[in-house]
Structures are given as structure tokens and as C-alpha cells.
Amino acid sequence: MKHIYSLALASVGALAVAVATGGIAQTAPAPAPAKADPASAAAAKGKPQFGSFGFDEPGMDRSVAPGDNFYAYANGTWARTTQIPADKSNYGAFNLLADLSEARTRTILDGVARDRNSKIGTAYATFLDRPAIDAKGLAPIQPWLGKIKAMKTNAAYPALLAEATKAGIAGPFGSYVGQDDKRPEIYALSVAQSGLGMPDRDYYLEQSFSDKKAAYQAHVAKMLTLAGEPNAAARAAALVAFETEIAKVHWTRIDSRDATKTYNKMTVADLTKAAPGFAFPTYFQGIGANVSSVIVAQPTAVAGIAKLVAAAPVGVLQDQLILRSLDSYADVLPKTFDDEHFAFFGTQLSGTPEQEARWKRAVQFTTGALDDEVSKLYVAKYFPPETKAAAxxxxxxxxxxxxxxxxxxxxxxxxxxxxxxxxxxxxxxxxxxxxxxxDYAGLKIAAGDAYGNSWRANQWQQAYNVSHLGKPLQRWxxxxxxxxxxxxxxxxxxxxxxxxxxxxxxxxxxxxxxxxxxxxxxxxxxxxxxxxxxxxxxxxxxxxxxxxxxxxxxxxxxxxxxxxxxxxxxxxxxxxxxxxxxxxxxxxxxxxxxxxxxxxxxxxxxxxxxxxxxxxxxxxxxxxxxxxxxxxxxxxxxxxxxxxxxxxxxxxxxxxxxxxxxxxxxxxxxxxxxxxxxxxxxxxxxxxx
Structure with missing residues (x-):
């Protein structure tokens, strides 16, 4: 299990793949002096950005005694008068800076959006072109959906799941390459429980989340219907029932955060014996991981899921992959899919009324696909050496x-x-x-191919991750x-x-x-x-x-x-x-x-x-x-x-x-x-x- 502890809950996907990634590296230059920026105006004058000494005194509520609620004493007026933006599920100091970072990154990307020789510019501009995406309909993803629907037996599932994994599509098992906790100078493949479309097992098993479970089933039916699939309601019910059984064998988050409990190294042969019903060797070979041993985070859950997969009707396994594919690529599919994806994951689960502007999501996509290409421009423009020295x-x-x-x-x-x-x-x-x-030389970004860019970026990230096996530790x-x-x-x-x-x-x-x-x-x-x-x-x-x-x-x-x-x-x-x-x-x-x-x-x-x-x-x-x-x-x-x-x-x-x-x-x-x-x-x- 990869143990990286962050200060705050990371944005979607940021830490899910926060493992060492390989490939050719380039030395990072020291950033040039930062150019003028509205947020740095106060600093340029030698004044704190907030208040007279760096704290926002008007945001306090002095009517509250610090001993009764120190948070409210320090922040009560701010909390009472600050509205959560319509495109956010929460809002505070982290969001304030995230918005600034996003706006700054947009400035960088807008500057290269018309440069056909710029990968980040092409990726950004192509993602922004919603009319072009809508005009293509489901044509870009149809070959992949056709491959899923052509699967005839459960025995063919591990190989297909490997293809899905390489494309960033989640299945019943998660896998990634990171440090071996007991031999941290080498890389190892880890396997963990997965298979849930909702945030946690409690959403399936606790009565307090019954409304969310019903909304999820409706979302599954809607996505299948939008894709032209028949009998969507019955298929959605079967899929949610399957995931409910998976939830029952999942470890709790409390157990899953235990570094000792989640370190279970075993040979691939022993894993296959412990978790019969799923051809792990086929799956590992399919994702490009030539390994003889793996670290299993939740052995009983993995074994339980393998048993459920073996017993599941092939149609249910197909439908889960279809759903995950549509949800994973909703932002580069026709708007109806994008809207439905947000209606459930954004509004139903998090209470967010409005989807973020397309430009914000274009920034997020480009940064996720070509993170270092964007990063080196960002730090050169916005991270002055004196800030680094003071830190x-x-x-x-x-x-x-x-x-x-x-x-x-x-x-x-x-x-x-x-x-x-x-x-x-x-x-x-x-x-x-x-x-x-x-170095992203091996990643193809094509103008006008938003879906293909997303698919290839996911494949590149997965291949980068797996390429660490057998290599020296890359501490940088x-x-x-x-x-x-x-x-x-x-x-x-x-x-x-x-x-x-x-x-x-x-x-x-x-x-x-x-x-x-x-x-x-x-x-x-x-x-x-x-x-x-x-x-x-x-x-x-x-x-x-x-x-x-x-x-x-x-x-x-x-x-x-x-x-x-x-x-x-x-x-x-x-x-x-x-x-x-x-x-x-x-x-x-x-x-x-x-x-x-x-x-x-x-x-x-x-x-x-x-x-x-x-x-x-x-x-x-x-x-x-x-x-x-x-x-x-x-x-x-x-x-x-x-x-x-x-x-x-x-x-x-x-x-x-x-x-x-x-x-x-x-x-x-x-x-x-x-x-x-x-x-x-x-x-x-x-x-x-």
C-alpha cells in the first residue's frame, strides 16, 4: 500500500496515482524572476496581503469567546458572509489559492493554445472545443465499447480489464507500481480492492445513504440509455446489486490505512491460489507488469472480489466496464454524458449546483495529462527564488x-x-x-481528437508507472x-x-x-x-x-x-x-x-x-x-x-x-x-x- 499523507484531501486523481513515474527526465532550471501578477501587488508594496500583519481581522467574530469556539472567533464573520461558489462543493483558503493557481495556469495555456507545435497548447485547445466533441457523438469510443460487448465469457475478462486499466478505467481491482515498503529501494506492484462506483462501502450498506444508492442506480440506467443500450433499468439494478456484494467484502477505510495490515507480499502463484476465479497472471501481463510477486493491500477483500467476479453474469461485468468507460471519459464525450456524469457525482454526491466552466476543466485536463510540461512554465513565471529561500x-x-x-x-x-x-x-x-x-516525447497529442488525447494520456501515465519495475529508485x-x-x-x-x-x-x-x-x-x-x-x-x-x-x-x-x-x-x-x-x-x-x-x-x-x-x-x-x-x-x-x-x-x-x-x-x-x-x-x- 502506498502511504503518502497530504495536508488536505487531494483533488480527484491527484493522489490516486501519486506513485513514482518513470521515463526520461530533464533537469529543471531555476525559475526566472516572477513577473507582475495581481495577487503579488501587496507584496510588491511590502505589505501583507491580509490585514496589517497577515491576518484578516474583519473576518473574525469577536462576539464568540475563543474558549467556546476558536474557529468561529477567528473566522465567524468570514464564514457567515462568504458564499460557496455555484461550481464548488466547499470553499475556503485552499480554494482561494487553487482558483489563483488555475487562473495563472490558464494564462499560460491561452498563450500557447494556437501553437500547433505545443503539446500543452494543442491538448488545451482541443479539450475546449465542445462543438467538435459533440459533432463526433459516440464514434470515438464505439470501438472500445464494441470490444467490451464482444466479450463472451468470464475467462476473457482479465485480459479486457487489463486494457481498461491501461486506459484509466477502474475495475474490481486496483494496481500500481510504487516503493516496496519493506525494501524501499526497489519498486513493486501492488494490488488493492476496488470495484465501487460510489465513494465508499457505506454508501451501499448504510441506510443513511439509501437515497444516494437509488440515485446511483438511476445514474447507471441513464448512462446506459444515453449509450443506446436496451433494458437499462434492469441492467442497472443488477450492476448495483453486484457492487453491493463487493462492498460487503471491502475493508473499511480505518483498516485500509494501517501500513502493517496492508503489507501482504506474496507470489503471483500464491495470490492465484488465495483468490481463485480471476486470472491474475493474465491481468498482470496485460498491464505490462512482468512480476513474480505482488503486495496485496486487502487480501480477504481481493479474494472475495475474485469470487464474485467468477460468479457474475458476463453481462454484469460488461455493463460495469461500459459504465466506468462512459464516466471516465464523460468530459470528452457528447455533452449529454458530461452533464449526466456531473449531475450524479457533482450534484447528488457533493451538492454542487453547477459544473465548472469548460476552461477550468481544460486546465485540469492539460495539467493532468502533461503535468511537468505545464509545471515548468508555471514555476518560471510565478515562483520567485526568494519565496523558495524563505520557505x-x-x-x-x-x-x-x-x-x-x-x-x-x-x-x-x-x-x-x-x-x-x-x-x-x-x-x-x-x-x-x-x-x-x-519527457513526454512518447505521448501523442492530436488537434481535434479530445477523446484520443485523453485515452493516450492515460495509457502513457500507466506505462510510465509500470516502467519503474526493475529500475533504480527515482527520488526526484x-x-x-x-x-x-x-x-x-x-x-x-x-x-x-x-x-x-x-x-x-x-x-x-x-x-x-x-x-x-x-x-x-x-x-x-x-x-x-x-x-x-x-x-x-x-x-x-x-x-x-x-x-x-x-x-x-x-x-x-x-x-x-x-x-x-x-x-x-x-x-x-x-x-x-x-x-x-x-x-x-x-x-x-x-x-x-x-x-x-x-x-x-x-x-x-x-x-x-x-x-x-x-x-x-x-x-x-x-x-x-x-x-x-x-x-x-x-x-x-x-x-x-x-x-x-x-x-x-x-x-x-x-x-x-x-x-x-x-x-x-x-x-x-x-x-x-x-x-x-x-x-x-x-x-x-x-x-x-
Whole structure:
């Protein structure tokens, strides 16, 4: 199982394939000085983008006591007055920067859209041409649909599923090449459970999602009908019934996040014996993976799915591939398919009223298909060297603070501390953009062929991924683009990664008060750093190997503290009757708590342990915690929040801001009183790092 922990829920597909990709690399040049940009106007004048010191004071609600709801105190007026745009399921600080990044990328792509010698320009312009796509109807995908419908037996299914996998079409099993957790210097093929069209097993099995299940069945019938398939209603019912059985054998997300449980290496022969009914050797050969062993993430689920596939009517297997193909390529098929796809996945599942403008999706498609080609132009134009240098300094300060905190731990054995220091010393921080770029010479992008471009881009990405087998580890590769507003920790690489787009206000502003920057990007750095020491990251040593390096007493002491954090978050109820899952969100909650703790130490160390000045009536410590709360501003549509509470390993933004209730300096800064909702006695506060 590939364990890459991000700061926030990634955009669709961004981390699903966040594995090392191979191919010929090009050295990345240092970016040229950034050109003028509206968002940098404040910086050009030497003023913070937000407020007088980097925090949006008008967005506060001072009528709320910090001890009752620190999120509302810091963000209440913003939350009350900010509308979620019609094309979004939620909106906040991340979206603000994502919109900026998208607009900047559009400027780049608009500049090359008419250049027939530019792959990114051709890909972008062709995707934008909706009339040309509509004029072709289903003709581009018909040969593939015909191949699916020509499948006569279940025995032919593994080979066909391999073709689908190469084209980015999901089936009952997921497969990808990444580091072997126990031998991180080599690449291995992993297999995981899949086969669900809805976000999680709960959508099939829990009564609270019965309306979504009915809507999904209607969506299946509608897509089949649009494709001219007969008996759509009955076929949709059969397909949903099949996926419901798959849901029953799926592991929960809580079990699936366990690095130990999901590392099950076996020979292909042993997998075939353990999961009869599906010809795995045929499938692996079909995707181009010549392997003798694989890592199976959820063995019982994979075996259960194989049994269901073997027993399924061939028509059901065909219909699932037809549906997945239509949904996967809806944006390059006639508008009726695109609209229906969004009606279910956008409106029904997430509550989003309107589809994004075509240009936004063209930016996303082009960036996904040719990420490095877009990225190198983006960082040259929008990522100034001084921002990278300032971020480098912050990272070093936070790492040093973490190093000091290890020595202060009263629950970790001395011999474990030595190994923890060694792991910290092995870290590779990556800032802004990769040191090399991938070469897309083998990817054909053709003008006027939107469907073909999408199909070939998916095939190229899959082939790139599989090509890693048998090659040396490529440490320069990233799992995100510089345009993404996010950050991540990669356990096997022993690295923390911060794309260029997150190194902007409100996360980081070179003209803001240091307290706000340490409470924002400093805590983000600490968050990603501490992931390597959370309940899963701590299972990986200084070499990135999945192994036991803590003493049993360390593990027990750590678990006692994390169990208390699980209980704390289990009590939160963002929607009536729907609670945060403390066990699902544990890793992120630990990282929030630790990240903020370490960033606070780094801030005071940077002050030289001198008192910070008071600005606009706020002390340095108050500004630090306000900086933390500001980055978590986010309003949700109810359907989106409900989905996240089931699927997202991150707690909702309001509850993430509340982690301050465990930190003694927050009490000194804001003086919450016993009886207020966030108040915890010193004995109740969870202390880990």
C-alpha cells in the first residue's frame, strides 16, 4: 500500500496515482524572476496581503469567546458572509489559492493554445472545443465499447480489464507500481480492492445513504440509455446489486490505512491460489507488469472480489466496464454524458449546483495529462527564488524544533530517541517544484481528437508507472504538481514536499508577521514532518523501511495518547447524528497537534526567546494561533461534508482549528475558562510531542 499523507484531501486523481513515474527526465532550471501578477501587488508594496500583519481581522467574530469556539472567533464573520461558489462543493483558503493557481495556469495555456507545435497548447485547445466533441457523438469510443460487448465469457475478462486499466478505467481491482515498503529501494506492484462506483462501502450498506444508492442506480440506467443500450433499468439494478456484494467484502477505510495490515507480499502463484476465479497472471501481463510477486493491500477483500467476479453474469461485468468507460471519459464525450456524469457525482454526491466552466476543466485536463510540461512554465513565471529561500529557512527551523522536542519526550526510550534523531537527519525537504522534469516525447497529442488525447494520456501515465519495475529508485519525482495547493509526507522516501502554490498567503506571506507565518505554513511544515512519526509513519525507519524500531513500551505509551485523541474527535458532531471518525482521522489529527506544537517552538526560537511585540492589540502568541485558524477557513455544502465524514482522513476544518484546546500556550494566550466548550483541564489535554 502506498502511504503518502497530504495536508488536505487531494483533488480527484491527484493522489490516486501519486506513485513514482518513470521515463526520461530533464533537469529543471531555476525559475526566472516572477513577473507582475495581481495577487503579488501587496507584496510588491511590502505589505501583507491580509490585514496589517497577515491576518484578516474583519473576518473574525469577536462576539464568540475563543474558549467556546476558536474557529468561529477567528473566522465567524468570514464564514457567515462568504458564499460557496455555484461550481464548488466547499470553499475556503485552499480554494482561494487553487482558483489563483488555475487562473495563472490558464494564462499560460491561452498563450500557447494556437501553437500547433505545443503539446500543452494543442491538448488545451482541443479539450475546449465542445462543438467538435459533440459533432463526433459516440464514434470515438464505439470501438472500445464494441470490444467490451464482444466479450463472451468470464475467462476473457482479465485480459479486457487489463486494457481498461491501461486506459484509466477502474475495475474490481486496483494496481500500481510504487516503493516496496519493506525494501524501499526497489519498486513493486501492488494490488488493492476496488470495484465501487460510489465513494465508499457505506454508501451501499448504510441506510443513511439509501437515497444516494437509488440515485446511483438511476445514474447507471441513464448512462446506459444515453449509450443506446436496451433494458437499462434492469441492467442497472443488477450492476448495483453486484457492487453491493463487493462492498460487503471491502475493508473499511480505518483498516485500509494501517501500513502493517496492508503489507501482504506474496507470489503471483500464491495470490492465484488465495483468490481463485480471476486470472491474475493474465491481468498482470496485460498491464505490462512482468512480476513474480505482488503486495496485496486487502487480501480477504481481493479474494472475495475474485469470487464474485467468477460468479457474475458476463453481462454484469460488461455493463460495469461500459459504465466506468462512459464516466471516465464523460468530459470528452457528447455533452449529454458530461452533464449526466456531473449531475450524479457533482450534484447528488457533493451538492454542487453547477459544473465548472469548460476552461477550468481544460486546465485540469492539460495539467493532468502533461503535468511537468505545464509545471515548468508555471514555476518560471510565478515562483520567485526568494519565496523558495524563505520557505527553506522555515523548514530548517521547524525540523530543528522537532529535533529538540524529541529530547524532551518523557514517554520515549533513550535508544528510540537516538533512532528518531537519525530519521529526522535523513529527511529530504522538497520545496516548490521537482529538480527534474519528465519527457513526454512518447505521448501523442492530436488537434481535434479530445477523446484520443485523453485515452493516450492515460495509457502513457500507466506505462510510465509500470516502467519503474526493475529500475533504480527515482527520488526526484513528485506526487503533486507545483500548482497544487497542498503538501505531503512520503514515508518510503523519508521526505516532506511543499508545492509552490501553497507557499502563498494565507499560508505564507513574506511581508506578514512571523507569528502568522509560523502559525500557517510553519504548522503545515510541522504537520507533514510529524506524519513520519504518527501512528503509521512511526512504522518506517530512517531508510523508509516498514519495520519495528520503537520499543514495545514506546508503542504502548504512544497508543495511550492517541487513543485519547481518537476519543476527543469521536465526540465531535459536525452534522446532526454524524460524528467525526476519530480512528479514520487519527493520523491527520496527530499531525495537526504535533505540527502546531513544533511550529510554536520554532517561532519562539526564531524570536531568540525574546517577547514579540503587540500588534493591533494581539500578542505574538495570539497572532500565531490566529494564523493557524485562518488557513482552515472553509464552508461546506451538507452533501460534501457528509461524504467527507465517511471518506476523508482529515477532520473538517472547524474541528482542525479546535486542536488548539490541547496546547497549554493557547490557554495562556486566550485565557479560556472552565465550563467553556473547548476548555480541557491540564490532565485532559492530549500531549504527544
Amino acid at each position: 527553506d529557512t522555515l523548514v530548517k527551523n521547524v525540523i530543528a524544533a522537532m529535533d529538540r522536542r524529541i529530547d524532551k519526550l518523557d514517554w520515549m526510550a533513550p535508544e528510540t530517541k537516538v533512532k528518531a534523531h537519525a530519521k529526522l537527519a535523513a529527511f529530504t525537504p522538497k520545496i516548490g517544484y521537482p529538480s527534474q522534469w519528465k 519525482e513528485w506526487g503533486m504538481t507545483p500548482m497544487e495547493v497542498n503538501a505531503y509526507a512520503n514515508f518510503g522516501m523519508v521526505e516532506i514536499v511543499f508545492p509552490a502554490a501553497i507557499l502563498q498567503p494565507p499560508f505564507f506571506d513574506p511581508n506578514a508577521d512571523p507569528a502568522v507565518n509560523y502559525g500557517g505554513i510553519g504548522a503545515v511544515i510541522g504537520h507533514e514532518l510529524s506524519h513520519h512519526f504518527d501512528d503509521q509513519g512511526a512504522k518506517y525507519n530512517a531508510k523508509g523501511e516498514l519495520t519495528d524500531w520503537w520499543t514495545p513500551a514506546d508503542v504502548a505509551a504512544f497508543k495511550g495518547r492517541t487513543d485519547a485523541l481518537v476519543k476527543e474527535y469521536d465526540a465531535y458532531e459536525p452534522l446532526p447524528g454524524v460524528h467525526v471518525k476519530g480512528a479514520l482521522t487519527l493520523g491527520e489529527n496527530v499531525a495537526d497537534l504535533a505540527g502546531l506544537t513544533v511550529a510554536y517552538d520554532a517561532y519562539h526560537h526564531a524570536l531568540g526567546n525574546r517577547p514579540a511585540p503587540t500588534l493591533d492589540g494581539f500578542t505574538g502568541d495570539q497572532r500565531f494561533y490566529l494564523g493557524w485558524a485562518q488557513v482552515w477557513r472553509r464552508n461546506y455544502r451538507e452533501a460534501n461534508l457528509k461524504q467527507r465524514l465517511v471518506t476523508d482522513p482529515h477532520s473538517p476544518s472547524e474541528q482542525r482549528a479546535w486542536v488548539v484546546r490541547n496546547l497549554d500556550p493557547w490557554y495562556a494566550a486566550f485565557d479560556p475558562k472552565a465550563g467553556q466548550k473547548l476548555y480541557l483541564t491540564p490532565e485532559q489535554r492530549v500531549r504527544i510531542w
